[in-house]
Amino acid sequence: MTDVYRSAASILVLRPSEVCDRDGNCKTVYQILLLHKPRKKDSWQLPQGGVEQGETIEQAAVRELCEEAGIGDCQVLGKSPHVYQYDFPPSFRRFRPDNVCGQRIEYVFTVVDANTPVRVDQNEIDSYVWVDISQMPQYVKRKEYIDLVHALYEEALASLKPVS
Secondary structure (H helix, E strand, O other): OOOEEEEEEEEEEEEEEEEEOOOOOEEEEEEEEEEEOOOOOOOEEOOEEEOOOOOOHHHHHHHHHHHHHOOOOOEEEEEEEEEEEEEOOHHHHOOOOOOEEEEEEEEEEEEOOOOOOOOOOOOOOOEEEEEOHHHHHHHOOOHHHHHHHHHHHHHHHHHHOOOO
């Protein structure tokens, strides 16, 4: 049996936030939703999960966002050309009864209202945080993942700007 990669979808969620300086000059910045999985390594990440049969990447990403963060109302801005593929460690593969050797993650970006509530299940996901892009290294340690989120963030911001 040939090894295959599990298809997964991840979603970068942006939330507008007003930031004002001492002189009262305000601007909108966008924060990113990170979810925390109760594990030792790589515990902070974007919402993500497997693509079910018959789903598009966008449908799977929005479903996972609803399941993991309780957010059902979002505006999908687009799908990224970035794909992150990795192999499962041998210790994890030992427990899989199939020929899935790793995961292939595709990315969608979306925006929600500033006051959108987040509700985690306290089981699969035990916490969440909204972060500015500059705060990513406080939560995520893998440079490769931080770089990917930066690229997704820039794509998402570009898709927010009205086309003239």
